[in-house]
Amino acid sequence: MEKNNETLHILRHSASHIMAQAVQSLFPHAKLAIGPATDSGFYYDFDLDEHTFTQEDLVKIEEKMKEILKQNLSFEKVLVEDVDAKVAEFKSQGEIYKAELLEEHRNDAPTLYLTKDKDGNVLFNDLCAGPHVPNTSYIKGNAIKLLKIAGAYWRGNEKNKMLQRIYATAFWNKEDLENYLHLLEEAEKRDHRKLGTQLDLFSVREEIGGGLVLWHPNLATVREEIENYWRTEHRKRGYVIVNTPQIAKSKLWEISGHIDHYRENMFFIQKENEDDEQYIVKPMNCPFHILIYQSNRHSYRSLPLRMAELGTVYRKEKSGALSGLTRVQGFTQDDAHIFCTPEQLVDEINGVIDFVADTMKIFNMEFEVELSTRPESYVGKLENWELAEAGLKEAMDKRGMQYDINEGDGAFYGPKIDFKVKDALGRTWQCATIQLDFNLPERFDIKYQDKDGQLKTPVMLHRVIFGSMERFHGILIEHFAGAFPTWLAPTQVSVVPISNEKHADFAEKVYKKLRENGIRTYLDDRSESMNYRIRENLQDKKVPYVLVVGDKEQEANSVAIRQRGVGQIGTKSVDEFLDMILEEIKTRKC
RNA sequence: GCCGGCAUAGCUCAACGGUAGAGCAACGGUUUUGUAAACCGUAGGUUGUAGGUUCGAUUCCUAUUGCCGGCUCCA
Numbered sequence: 025m026e027k028n029n030e031t032l033h034i035l036r037h038s039a040s041h042i043m044a045q046a047v048q049s050l051f052p053h054a055k056l057a058i059g060p061a062t063d064s065g066f067y068y069d070f071d072l073d074e075h076t077f078t079q080e081d082l083v084k085i086e087e088k089m090k091e092i093l094k095q096n097l098s099f100e101k102v103l104v105e106d107v108d109a110k111v112a113e114f115k116s117q118g119e120i121y122k123a124e125l126l127e128e129h130r131n132d133a134p135t136l137y138l139t140k141d142k143d144g145n146v147l148f149n150d151l152c153a154g155p156h157v158p159n160t161s162y163i164k165g166n167a168i169k170l171l172k173i174a175g176a177y178w179r180g181n182e183k184n185k186m187l188q189r190i191y192a193t194a195f196w197n198k199e200d201l202e203n204y205l206h207l208l209e210e211a212e213k214r215d216h217r218k219l220g221t222q223l224d225l226f227s228v229r230e231e232i233g234g235g236l237v238l239w240h241p242n243l244a245t246v247r248e249e250i251e252n253y254w255r256t257e258h259r260k261r262g263y264v265i266v267n268t269p270q271i272a273k274s275k276l277w278e279i280s281g282h283i284d285h286y287r288e289n290m291f292f293i294q295k296e297n298e299d300d301e302q303y304i305v306k307p308m309n310c311p312f313h314i315l316i317y318q319s320n321r322h323s324y325r326s327l328p329l330r331m332a333e334l335g336t337v338y339r340k341e342k343s344g345a346l347s348g349l350t351r352v353q354g355f356t357q358d359d360a361h362i363f364c365t366p367e368q369l370v371d372e373i374n375g376v377i378d379f380v381a382d383t384m385k386i387f388n389m390e391f392e393v394e395l396s397t398r399p400e401s402y403v404g405k406l407e408n409w410e411l412a413e414a415g416l417k418e419a420m421d422k423r424g425m426q427y428d429i430n431e432g433d434g435a436f437y438g439p440k441i442d443f444k445v446k447d448a449l450g451r452t453w454q455c456a457t458i459q460l461d462f463n464l465p466e467r468f469d470i471k472y473q474d475k476d477g478q479l480k481t482p483v484m485l486h487r488v489i490f491g492s493m494e495r496f497h498g499i500l501i502e503h504f505a506g507a508f509p510t511w512l513a514p515t516q517v518s519v520v521p522i523s524n525e526k527h528a529d530f531a532e533k534v535y536k537k538l539r540e541n542g543i544r545t546y547l548d549d550r551s552e553s554m555n556y557r558i559r560e561n562l563q564d565k566k567v568p569y570v571l572v573v574g575d576k577e578q579e580a581n582s583v584a585i586r587q588r589g590v591g592q593i594g595t596k597s598v599d600e601f602l603d604m605i606l607e608e609i610k611t612r613k614c
Numbered sequence: 615g616c617c618g619g620c621a622u623a624g625c626u627c628a629a630c631g632g633u634a635g636a637g638c639a640a641c642g643g644u645u646u647u648g649u650a651a652a653c654c655g656u657a658g659g660u661u662g663u664a665g666g667u668u669c670g671a672u673u674c675c676u677a678u679u680g681c682c683g684g685c686u687c688c689a
Binding site (some may be wrong): 077078079103154172173174175176180181182186187188191217221222228229230234289337339341342343345347350351352354355360365418433453457461488490491492493494495496520521522523524525526527551552553554555556558559560561562563570572574575576578584586591592610 | 616617618619624627636644645647648650651652659662671679680681682683684685686687688689
């Protein structure tokens with residue numbers, strides 16, 4: 025068997041059997057659920073009534089695994105010939121999860137994998153489709169690692185029992201494992217929550233509530249630049265920009281259907297008196313945009329209408345779901361709704377895909393694309409769905425875009441394209457999305473007058489580029505490991521006079537000149553050593569440039585430039601440096 | 615919401631039944647520096663919150679809030 029990346033998941037799956045065997049030998053009452061390989065390792069779910077796994081258990085289990093591996097066991101596949109008998113056997117052993125799985129797969133020629141020793145004794149068996157490595161010599165004791173314990177519902181359904189999951193990983197050799205563990209460490213250092221504190225970017229306070237973010241000046245600066253980019257690009261691409269309220273009467277959300285379909289995610293405003301009107305904090309911007317559309321008559325000539333807003337919405341989340349900037353309860357969507365005729369749809373979708381691709385390119389970000397199609401229960405006409413799905417596919421195919429299709433995974437009101445960006449820890453987050461909506465135009469009964477004079481219902485498209493400003497900034501922080509490119513950096517230049525006494529005036533002059541030209545500059549004339557100030561600005565604050573000025577610079581009206589992550593890059597006149605950095609900012613160099 | 619873990623100074627962590635300690639940051643002073651951490655000093659905490667056990671609780675127990683790892687959900 026070849027040892028390559030394609031077969032790595034086979035190794036991991038086999039390792040999960042060894043882990044299950046180790047757990048059952050240490051905890052004989054452990055019932056087995058499922059134990060698949062994942063992208064980065066494997067896990068196994070167990071049901072132990074009387075015991076919860078501890079960190080120490082993980083060490084013991086790992087040791088046990090190594091012991092088992094030393095026995096040089098082989099994996100052997102056997103067909104389950106008498107399913108009923110085997111189900112009964114599983115049940116008698118208390119293996120209720122395996123019994124359930126086997127019954128379900130009774131017509132799929134179910135197989136068992138036996139783990140055997142040299143003499144042919146079966147030490148462990150597991151219901152499993154395979155495949156596996158031939159024997160345990162492929163699994164190296166020093167290339168496996170148990171990572172963490174987590175709760176997981178049986179079959180991922182919260183109505184089912186909570187099982188205990190052990191996450192682990194395995195590689196072909198020790199070096200690969202060590203590289204991976206190192207990668208995890210590096211990823212942890214990039215964690216936007218860690219950098220958020222370190223670089224004074226944002227905070228979330230218990231007094232305010234979970235998932236409600238305070239943007240500190242540093243991150244607010246980054247956001248300002250992002251928003252400037254966003255507005256300029258929208259104007260260029262023919263959008264109009266609007267603003268809408270934070271709250272609305274419940275009546276609006278009845279018409280939109282949110283009260284029926286989105287209730288558990290909405291914040292209701294407490295009424296003082298029984299007779300007071302019920303107001304609700306907006307979880308989405310679309311109803312407002314539709315009302316703006318409705319405030320005028322529209323004809324086919326005035327479409328498409330592209331309406332954008334940086335709209336702040338609030339969505340109630342389950343308490344365990346919040347995390348940093350990526351999962352919050354209050355967030356600003358860079359939202360837009362495009363109202364168009366069916367004929368315009370493909371062009372409009374194309375325009376949005378262009379927008380997303382161009383934007384991600386600016387940040388050097390990789391993304392994956394998924395198309396979700398019509399679910400079983402849906403609203404709208406079948407022909408419209410087919411037109412829309414074909415339009416989405418056509419638009420992506422034309423540009424040779426790779427995408428996965430999630431059949432039947434669209435919303436009840438329309439198909440969608442999701443763009444997913446990976447964070448430092450390899451988790452993917454949805455940022456941009458394009459979503460067709462056959463529901464709201466009907467509910468609000470919006471129309472346009474077509475060439476033939478008839479009033480027709482326009483096609484409506486929801487779309488975001490960044491998704492939410494909060495999440496996107498979280499991803500940005502990790503993407504750049506906190507070292508923002510110059511155009512985004514909260515502080516772009518620090519000026520460090522060698523002697524605060526001798527060079528104070530000149531340093532001040534350089535500082536003012538840069539500031540007057542719109543460069544975010546900090547004059548670091550603290551009574552600290554020059555080395556300390558250089559180090560702190562470049563390494564701790566991650567300022568892109570430090571300008572050191574002393575006698576020589578003062579005399580020549582120049583600055584000695586040190587670039588973050590690079591080192592000294594020479595001396596330039598103040599004007600030359602200014603031109604250089606202005607160009608770098610203008611081109612948004614990453 | 616569920617399972618498990620955690621909560622000590624602005625930050626990172628220590629002490630774990632007997633009057634809470636360090637480094638960094640802050641503040642004061644000395645130093646005025648030629649390219650990624652100068653020196654000395656000062657101050658800073660009802661140990662997340664509320665109960666309980668105890669002669670005594672940061673330490674043990676209960677509840678609660680928040681955070682972390684997941685499940686579920688999702689921008």
